[in-house]
Amino acid sequence: MSYFPAFFQLEGKRILLVGGGHIAAEKLEKLLDFCKEITIVAAEVSEPVATMAREHCLTLLVRPYRSGEALEYDLVIVATDTVELHRQIFEETRKARVLVNSVDDTRYCDFIFPSYVKRGDLTVAFSTSGASPAFARQIRRWFEQVLPEGVEGFLAQMRKLRSELPKGKERMERFERMAKEYVKENFPSLRN
Ligand SMILES: C[C@@]1(CC(=O)O)c2cc3[nH]c(cc4nc(cc5[nH]c(cc(n2)[C@H]1CCC(=O)O)[C@@](C)(CC(=O)O)[C@@H]5CCC(=O)O)C(CC(=O)O)=C4CCC(=O)O)c(CCC(=O)O)c3CC(=O)O
Numbered sequence: 800m801s802y803f804p805a806f807f808q809l810e811g812k813r814i815l816l817v818g819g820g821h822i823a824a825e826k827l828e829k830l831l832d833f834c835k836e837i838t839i840v841a842a843e844v845s846e847p848v849a850t851m852a853r854e855h856c857l858t859l860l861v862r863p864y865r866s867g868e869a870l871e872y873d874l875v876i877v878a879t880d881t882v883e884l885h886r887q888i889f890e891e892t893r894k895a896r897v898l899v900n901s902v903d904d905t906r907y908c909d910f911i912f913p914s915y916v917k918r919g920d921l922t923v924a925f926s927t928s929g930a931s932p933a934f935a936r937q938i939r940r941w942f943e944q945v946l947p948e949g950v951e952g953f954l955a956q957m958r959k960l961r962s963e964l965p966k967g968k969e970r971m972e973r974f975e976r977m978a979k980e981y982v983k984e985n986f987p988s989l990r991n
């Protein structure tokens with residue numbers, strides 16, 4: 800079954816990243832686009848993870864994962880090279896409301912990371928449900944080329960208008976017209 804594409808509010812959530820290597824660094828960089836409170840537990844920590852933890856004042860615990868500690872969090876990302884730990888953490892959390900991502904095996908994932916492009920309020924995410932992360936990356940890179948410079952400015956303007964104009968048919972039609980014109984002028988070869 801494919802994964803439902805939702806956009807989560809991460810601020811205020813308790814987030815745990817287990818592992819401090821190369822892949823943990825990649826996941827951490829992405830999480831930091833959306834929230835600033837993250838706890839990291841890692842037996843050993845690579846330089847990129849240590850630097851991000853320092854720069855963003857994250858809680859960094861340099862020690863092995865302790866059984867059951869995932870239960871103190873809302874969201875847990877397991878990015879270690881200890882495959883058995885991925886299964887263990889997934890199983891530990893089954894009776895609790897903890898959502899788990901395991902970078903090693905979709906069997907131990909409640910959610911997966913998409914490939915995404917973020918420009919201000921615009922986030923476009925691509926997923927292959929684990930079929931081909933390499934393809935998700937390539938389609939993201941293609942989309943980055945198509946995306947017009949300054950799209951975040953257009954969205955900031957739309958957000959402002961949205962807060963100023965009263966709701967209703969007139970506003971709806973105006974917004975639809977503005978969005979259509981923007982896409983027509985700024986994206987390549989869209990005909991309708
Ligand atoms: C299931 C998922 C779980 C999760 O991580 O959440 C997962 C799992 C695994 N990835 C593996 C390999 C690679 N992953 C990448 C890249 C990315 N992987 C990402 C997400 C996901 N990877 C989730 C599914 C997403 C989806 O398909 O929709 C991206 C999109 C986002 C991100 O990392 O945040 C990011 C691109 C970001 C960008 O650039 O935009 C590359 C390419 C590269 O790095 O250049 C390779 C090598 C080529 C290849 O295998 O395709 C392996 C095998 C490991 C091994 O062989 O040892 C596993 C484990 C398995 O499949 O068993």
Ligand SMILES: NC(=O)C1=CN([C@@H]2O[C@H](COP(=O)(O)OP(=O)(O)OC[C@H]3O[C@@H](n4cnc5c(N)ncnc54)[C@H](O)[C@@H]3O)[C@@H](O)[C@H]2O)C=CC1
Nearest residue numbers: 818819820821822823841842843863864879880881902903
């Ligand atoms: N989802 C994805 O995008 C991808 C996933 N992978 C998978 O990611 C996994 C990790 O790869 P790397 O980061 O390159 O490995 P790495 O060797 O650089 O890092 C592993 C980290 O896990 C920590 N660790 C191991 N056991 C631990 C424990 N019990 N408690 C706390 N920390 C522990 C280590 O201290 C280290 O910081 C691999 O299994 C690989 O197959 C690989 C490529 C892409």
